[in-house]
Amino acid sequence: MYKSFNKKSMRVIKEEHQGISTILAFVLIPISGFATDIYIPSLPSMAGELHVSNAAVQLSILLFMVSYGLSQLLVGSLLDSFGRFRLGSVALLAFSLSSFAIAFTNNIYLIYAMRILQGIAVSFIMVGKRAYFMDIYKGDKLKHYTSLFSIVWAVAPIIAPFLGGYFQELWGWQSNFLSLGFFSLAILVLEQIYSGESLKVRHPFQFKSIVNVYSMMIRTGDFSYGLVILALSYSMLVVFGMTSPFLIEHVFHFSPVVSGYSALLSGVALMTGGIISKALISRPLDRKVLVAVSLQILFALLMIGVNRLWTNIYTLMIFVALIHLLGGFIFNIVFAYALGRFTKNAGVASGITGGGNYVVTSFFAYMITGLFRISNVALLGVAYLVLAVLLLGAFVLFRKARLASERVETMIQTNRA
Numbered sequence: 001m002y003k004s005f006n007k008k009s010m011r012v013i014k015e016e017h018q019g020i021s022t023i024l025a026f027v028l029i030p031i032s033g034f035a036t037d038i039y040i041p042s043l044p045s046m047a048g049e050l051h052v053s054n055a056a057v058q059l060s061i062l063l064f065m066v067s068y069g070l071s072q073l074l075v076g077s078l079l080d081s082f083g084r085f086r087l088g089s090v091a092l093l094a095f096s097l098s099s100f101a102i103a104f105t106n107n108i109y110l111i112y113a114m115r116i117l118q119g120i121a122v123s124f125i126m127v128g129k130r131a132y133f134m135d136i137y138k139g140d141k142l143k144h145y146t147s148l149f150s151i152v153w154a155v156a157p158i159i160a161p162f163l164g165g166y167f168q169e170l171w172g173w174q175s176n177f178l179s180l181g182f183f184s185l186a187i188l189v190l191e192q193i194y195s196g197e198s199l200k201v202r203h204p205f206q207f208k209s210i211v212n213v214y215s216m217m218i219r220t221g222d223f224s225y226g227l228v229i230l231a232l233s234y235s236m237l238v239v240f241g242m243t244s245p246f247l248i249e250h251v252f253h254f255s256p257v258v259s260g261y262s263a264l265l266s267g268v269a270l271m272t273g274g275i276i277s278k279a280l281i282s283r284p285l286d287r288k289v290l291v292a293v294s295l296q297i298l299f300a301l302l303m304i305g306v307n308r309l310w311t312n313i314y315t316l317m318i319f320v321a322l323i324h325l326l327g328g329f330i331f332n333i334v335f336a337y338a339l340g341r342f343t344k345n346a347g348v349a350s351g352i353t354g355g356g357n358y359v360v361t362s363f364f365a366y367m368i369t370g371l372f373r374i375s376n377v378a379l380l381g382v383a384y385l386v387l388a389v390l391l392l393g394a395f396v397l398f399r400k401a402r403l404a405s406e407r408v409e410t411m412i413q414t415n416r417a
Contacts, residue, residue, distance in 0.1 A: 013196035018136065020194040025129040026152050028187060031095075032068060032122050032358075033156025035180065036061050036241070040263055041165040041256035042173035043245045049173070052108050058242050058369070060108075060115050065238070065362040067119025068126075072355025075123050076131070077213075084128035084135070085197040091124035092188040099181035103174040123355065130339065130353075135198035147281060147336045151274040154328060157237065157267030165260020217342055217352055221401025225394055226338040227353065229289075231360035232391040233331040238365040239383050240266060240320060243374040251376065252313045262317055269321040273328025286399050288333060292326045293395055296388040299323050303381035316377045323384055330391070334398075364390075 013021050039046070046057045079087060098114040098121070105111060133145045167175040218224055244266075245259045280288060303319035335353070342349040368383045 013136075013198060017194045017196075020190075021196070021198075022133075022136070024187065024190055024195055025132050026148075028125055028129050029149060029152045030154075030156035030160075031184070032126055033153060034160045034183070035095075035118055035122055036064060037156050037160035037263065037267075038164040038167075038180065039173060039176040040161045040241050041245055041259040042168045042176055043242075044249050045168060045256065046173045050106055050108050050111075054246060056108060060111055061238075061242060062362055062366055063112055064115040064119045064122075065358050065365075067116040068123050069119075069355045069358025069360075069362060071120045071123035072127050072358065073214075073352060074355075075127050076349070076352065076355075079124070079128050079131060080199070083197050083199045084132060085191075085195065087124050088128040089188060089191060091121040091128075092184050092191065094118075095121040095125070096181045096184040096188065099177045099184065103177040103181065127355075132198045134339075135200060143336070143340065146339050147278050147332065149332075149335060149339070151271055151278065151332065154267055154271035154274055157241075157270055158264050159267070161241075161260045161263030161267070163260070165255075165257040165263075168256040168260075214352070217349065220341070220405070222398055222405050223338055223341050223352075224356075225398035225401055226334045226341075227356040228360060228394040229334045229391060229398060230331055230338065230353075230357040231364060232387050232394060233327040233334075234357060234361045235364040235368065235387050236327050236384055237266065237270060237324060238361055239368050239374070239387070240324070240380070242365065242369055243380060244320075247316070247374075247377065247380070248313065254313065258313075262313070262320075265317055265321055266324050269325040270328035270331075273325040273330075274332040276325075277329045277332040285333060285337065289330055289395055292330050293388060293392045296323055296326045297385065297392065299326075300381050300385035300388050303384065304378050307377040307381060311377045316380075319381065319384075323388075 043054070043057050046052075047054050050057070075087075095118055098117045102111050102114045130149065133142060137145055163179070164176050167179065241263065244262055245256070248254050248259045248262055249256065277288070299319055299322045303315075303323075306315055306319075338353045339349060364387065368386065372379050372383050374380050374383060
């Protein structure tokens, strides 16, 4: 049985503050990207100053992603049962304090522990804010906002490494985490002034019913294959982020600022793909995704061929921008589809969509970087090609499951009529 929140015991959002609260929710959507992308230009410097290998500092990214992804699979039910606001506020405070802790240590193992804590904290923030929109908005307005999620999220890959490159040059890698700490602390203060609880009806925290909801969602073919498509699309960005600083700074001998600019171009391409997908929102889903994946395969093949003959940072970034633009296009389409699949369990759906994406992304990114040990542009092209071919296979299965689901729903509606 569902229960309404007691408005006297829970702080609800004031109607006059709803607009500001929505803006704050959008501001927090990119926080997971900021938590990883801002220190990408600092990876080589961190490895040197901490006296660890490149793989050791890359592991800090993967630990955050795995922690963030696994946590999202669990926190949705907590947020549906106990509300978004209080848990989100505690998570923001934890993220801020852990950022300061990382900035003031040279112990890689403490950094690992804090990154795991940050992954858990960000999962509460992100799942809660995505669910916020499903709590507050309905119909076309909800569809409009969910289609903006990946576009807004792409702000992080654009701004974060750009700022991080300059922070690294001016103040060192620690300044990246100090900026994260102050940013999240400022948002926490604004949340206490302008935001509040958005959940209208809470779901009882019953283990059996929660397991049944998770099981139902995972067994839904188009939803599960959609998560794989999201992970493969995002893996392209993660693989580039983990390897590009070493290519740009060690192979091409440019500064961390150039690494930041390169990541900025990658992020702009990702956002552009999301904007294009929103402009084509009324076009058939299958045709859009199939064309985009086919082009990714083509550009990956060209990237391998061209860079075996003639390689520099310009040929690298041309192909990266094209492939990431298509990745952003695909991600935005499928992400909006997955989020809208189960609106009655918004917190759980948001958690599985985001968490499943990050867990599977971590697996693919770790597998690809470990398998190919990317040390030149051609090998990065091979990594893109493998991911694009896997994406094509996942899309074929997604399309088959989606059509089957539509046929079942049509039969049910016909029988009811």
